[in-house]
Amino acid sequence: MDNDLTRRTFLGCTAATIGALAAAPQLEDLVKNRPPLAASAFYRLPLTSVKPAGWLKDQLRIQAEGITGHLGEFWPDVGSNSAWLGGSGEGWERGPYYLDGLLPLAYLLDDPKLIAKVKPWVDWTLDRQRPDGSIGPEKNKDWWPIMIMLKVLTQFQEATGDARVIPVMEKYFAYQSRMLPTEPLKSWAIYRWQDELASLLWLYNRTGDAKLLDLAHQLKAQGFDWRKFYEHFPFTGRIAPGQDKHESHGVNHAMALKTAALWYLVSHDPADRSGTELMLAMLDKFESLPNGIFSADEHFAGRNPSQGIELCAVVEAMFSLELDLAVLGDPRLGDRLEKIAFNPLPGGQTADQWSHQYDQQPNQALVSLGRRDWTTNGPESNLFGLEPNFGCCTANLHQGWPKFTASLWMASADDGLAVAAYAPCEVRTKIKGVDVLVEEDTGYPFRDKIGLTVSPASPLRFPLHLRIPEWTRDPVVVAGGQNAEGLRPGTYHRIEREWRKGDRVEITLPMPVRAIEGFNGSVSVERGPLVYSLRIGEAWSKLKQTGPVADWEVYPTSPWNYGLRVDLKNPSTSIQVREAPIARQPFNNSSPPVALEAKARRLPQWVIVDDSAAPPPQGPVTSRLEDAPVTLIPYAAARLRITSFPVLGPDQPGIREPQ
Ligand SMILES: [Zn+2]
Structure with a gap:
């Protein structure tokens, strides 16, 4: 019996290994945009052209050893009973979301075990296409999850050259084109049509079938008009009660960031070409957080750094920016992409990549089960755990590191x-x-x-x-x-x-220390693409355990309510840089690869309200206490953190406590 098991395992591994080796495609000539599509500045290289090295390879390995490599073993929504594997379980977005990250991770690491996990999902979708061209679980009547699975299939084709992918996609798009007049886009699909557009243009560049461009126009006509929406952007901060609709939903906007650039390829309209910049300008002005992304917990929440951003929005904004950068060739999009990849992406997860937050806060003085001032989210939202608040991020977070890696060049x-x-x-x-x-x-x-x-x-x-x-x-x-x-x-x-x-x-690329002004006159400190946050002592307290994943609260063991002593025009004079070795988990609180030493002063008037740090008091501020040295560490290394500090002003005569 034992021998038999060993032999089967051995054969299984061997088959998977051979599969992985056979899967490596020959370097092929680049597929560029085919007329009448406009030319792109850059073209994303086929998946596996860019492979991680150094600390980034460690990040991907940690991801493979963490929740991504094991989720299906204990989380039923992507387990063996998934309807995307022919079972009776979840048949909507969670299977495709998971694959959209697991698949590129598996092929970027050439990991036979992960590739063996991916293959049954892809095979099931490719081999079970119905005669009418529809794909996916029979019970699914929503266009949206198929849009995600199409992204999975394009990546699979690039990584393996599998000959089934293109015919299945052609037949599916023909089916959808026939059906859309009577079964139009609904709900999420109306707001996320641009994610299908990416796969549709991918196929058009390979086949040149003009009917695909007709389908692109069909989707555009039924989909939400993001450009027009941003030309008259209705939000000037936190949404008003009752405004929590699709139009204010953070993940929809993160996905929508790709719309203008992709549609420009079809329309050649200069207003589409500049549409990405308009969207980013509106988000920056009214909704930006100091960690490189906008606020949405679950809806637009304004610029208070105690508001949150959902992890799904983080990874979706990254994917959108990767596509935008390819079309537009604007280096500032690369600056934005790095800022999200090196700050909120790892900052919303534990360093071992087993637990994540639904909403992370730039000013996160406390992680706990508690009623925070979110727009609509629940009391679990800033816990580190398996599926705090809702399981979408549990399924979707996996694409962040692999797609970033694949897009580096x-x-x-x-x-x-x-x-x-x-x-x-x-x-x-x-x-x-x-x-x-x-x-x-x-x-x-x-x-x-x-x-x-x-x-x-x-x-x-x-x-x-x-x-x-x-x-x-x-x-x-x-x-x-x-x-x-x-x-x-x-x-x-x-x-x-x-x-x-x-x-x-x-x-x-010298990285001078920068002081960035933000909400209520507060400042955040940046150096290169990294945002820095106050290091706060962390006491981790386990709430529950589900399989290998724990849900955690984190309590501060050192003060957090500081004003920062900083020369806004010349911050390097008051902030010193200290480098340390790059650990295998670089985003860790105890030994980060770089730290900043600064001076700050406790502000007793700045307190916790509704389990979050109150908005930073309008500066310049002072208090009766003394300046003290503080350490700032990379945002993502600080799971408790203050990122936006009130600025200390000069002491007023008489305000200091007599010594
Ligand atoms: Zn989510």
Whole structure:
């Protein structure tokens, strides 16, 4: 019996391993936009072209060892009885959401065990298409979850070259085109049609079937008009009671961030091309939080840093920005993408990636079961756990790191390569028929130096587009021993030369400390793409255990209510930088790779209200206490944190307590 089990396990592993090896496709020529679609600045490389290295590979491995690699073993919604596996269980969005992250993780890590988990789901959808062209569980009558599964199928095709994907998608889109006049988009699908548009354009670029563009227009006509909505943006902060509709829903807006850029490819309309910028400007003005994303707990909540943002919105905004950056080639979109990837993405999860929050707060003085001033969310929302408040994020969080990794490098329209975001990785692609490998070694975003080793199989002339972030000062790029001239923050720097195997590019992006003004005149501190938060002592208290996942409250064991002593014009003078080794879990409270030392003063008048830090008092502030040293650590390393500080003013005569 034991022998039999061992043998079956052995054969199972071997089959999976062979499957993984056979799955690696040959480097293929890039698929660009096919007329009449407008050209993109960049093109996302097929999944598995960019592989993680260094600390980022550790993050993906930790993810595989955490909830992502094991969720189906104990969470029935993505377990073996899922209707997406032919069972009688969940048959709506949760299976596809999970696959949308598990699949790229599995192939980016070349992990046979994870690939073996992915395959039955994909096979079931591909092999059970009904004669009319419909796919997915028979009981599902909603277009929305299929939109997610289409994203899964495109990634699967890119990773494996599987010949079933394109015919299934063609037949499905023909079916949908026939059905939409009588079975129109409803509910979520009205607001999320642009997520299907991404897959539809992906297929059009591969087949050139003009009927797909007709379907794109059908979806647009039935879908929500996001551009018009943002041209008359009705919110100026927190929604009023009763306004909690689809139009104010955070995840809908995070997904909608891709609409203008994708639709521009179809419309060629300059107002669509500039639509992404308009959306971001409105969100920045009325709803932005200091962690790089807007507030929505579950709906728009204004700029108070004690409001929250849902983890689904974090990962969906990242995916939207990845697509936007490809179309528009705007380096500032890369700055935004990095800010979300390095701050709220890891900040909403425990360092071991087993537990997550539904809503995270930039000013998060307490994590507890309690009634907070959310727009509509419940008392569990800021717990770290399995499915605090609602299980959507439990199913959907997985796409964050893998899709970010896959998007680090893109092909440029001028037959070169472009950096979307910096992190340790390697990219393998084909340029003008020649295999090219670029290895990126860096401790970024914890360090300011990035090294590239460029290795074409034979000497080859092509351009590299290096993103020079808007926040850097006096950047330096040395390529093949030559100093690049004319580097400007907030632009792409293009280097075209003949590259030979092993050529080095050394990039230095100095990261001055910045003080960013925000809500009520408060400041947050940034350095490079990292946002910094007050380190607060954390006491973790377990509420319950579900399988391997615990739900946690976190209580502060040190003060949190400080005003910050900072020279707004020249913050480096009052804040010192200290580097430490990069641990395997870099986003940890006790030994973060970089920390800032600053001076601050307790403000007894700043207290907890409704289990959250009250809004930061309008500065300049002072108190009768003394200045004290404080440590700021990366936002995501601080699960209790203060990110927006009132600014200390000069002491008034007489206000100090007599000593
Ligand atoms: Zn969610």
